[in-house]
Structures are given as structure tokens and as C-alpha cells.
Amino acid sequence: xxxxxxxxxxxxxxxxxxxxxxxxxxxxxxxxxxxxxxxxxxxxxxxxxxxxxxxxxxxxxxxxxxxxxxxxxxxxxxxxxxxxxxxxxxxxxxxxxxxxxxxxxxxxxxxxxxxxxx
Numbered sequence: 366x367x368x369x370x371x372x373x374x375x376x377x378x379x380x381x382x383x384x385x386x387x388x389x390x391x392x393x394x395x396x397x398x399x400x401x402x403x404x405x406x407x408x409x410x411x412x413x414x415x416x417x418x419x420x421x422x423x424x425x426x427x428x429x430x431x432x433x434x435x436x437x438x439x440x441x442x443x444x445x446x447x448x449x450x451x452x453x454x455x456x457x458x459x460x461x462x463x464x465x466x467x468x469x470x471x472x473x474x475x476x477x478x479x480x481x482x483x
Contacts, residue, residue, distance in 0.1 A: 368393040368465035368482075371403060371458070379461040382473035386463065391482055393463070402455035403462075405448045411462065412448070415469045419447055422459055422471060429456045 370386060370393045372379030386393055396403075403411065412419055420439070424430055435457075439447060451457055463470045463482065470481050 368463060370395045370461060370463050371398045371455075372396075372461035373398050373455070376460055378473050382461045382463065382478065385473070385475060385478055386482065389483065393465070397455075398458055398460050398462070399455040402452055402458060405445075405452040407464075408448050408451055411464050411469055414464070414467060415471065417471065419444060422451060422462075424457055424459045427456055429454060 368386075368391065370383060372383055372395065374380070374397060383395065408422070412422065415421070423435065423439070425436070430436075435450075442450070459471050461470075461473055463478075468481050470477055
């Protein structure tokens with residue numbers, strides 16, 4: 366299984382993560398999270414693989430999250446509706462996400478990348 370890196374080119378954290386992967390010689394497909402967000406099916410697979418709670422996949426500090434008042438709305442939404450919302454707008458997704466080979470990281474911390482991808 367190939368590793369896929371979902372990031373946003375204008376995001377400095379994403380650029381750091383992408384550089385780290387490249388510096389380690391890790392082969393990956395880069396996907397612009399905003400232009401091509403993961404489908405609901407891929408997101409379900411990511412969530413299942415990660416074991417993380419769904420909220421971890423939301424960019425809670427993002428402008429769209431705040432403008433849509435999602436802090437108040439998410440608790441009343443079904444899991445499927447939340448996943449559909451994520452799939453509909455890449456700016457709602459915490460980035461970067463690196464996914465493949467039965468592993469996943471959400472966000473970028475060098476120690477975590479070293480642990481998971483090193």
C-alpha cells in the first residue's frame with residue numbers, strides 16, 4: 366500500500382511534514398487537501414485505522430470551523446454527517462494527514478513522525 370500525504374501547500378506545518386518525509390526518503394503521493402479532500406469512504410478508513418476520536422480530524426482552530434460554529438453543532442450531528450462534512454471541505458480537516466500501510470498521523474510533530482514513519 367502506498368503512503369498518501371494530504372496537505373495544504375500554503376500551510377507551513379504541512380511543508381515541514383512534507384520535507385521531513387522527503388528527507389527520510391519516504392515515497393508518498395502528495396494530495397492537496399483543499400482541492401481534493403479525501404472521500405467519506407477514505408475518511409472512515411482513516412478514522413478506523415487511527416483509533417482516534419472523530420474530533421481529532423477537525424481543524425478546530427480553522428476559520429471555517431469557527432465561522433460555521435461547529436463547536437456547537439458537531440455534538441448533535443451523527444458520525445456519518447460529521448464525516449460527510451469533512452469530505453465536503455478540506456479546510457475543515459486537520460492537516461497534514463499521512464496515511465498508508467495501516468498507519469496514520471494527523472498533524473505534524475517530528476517525534477510522532479519518527480515513531481510512526483521512521
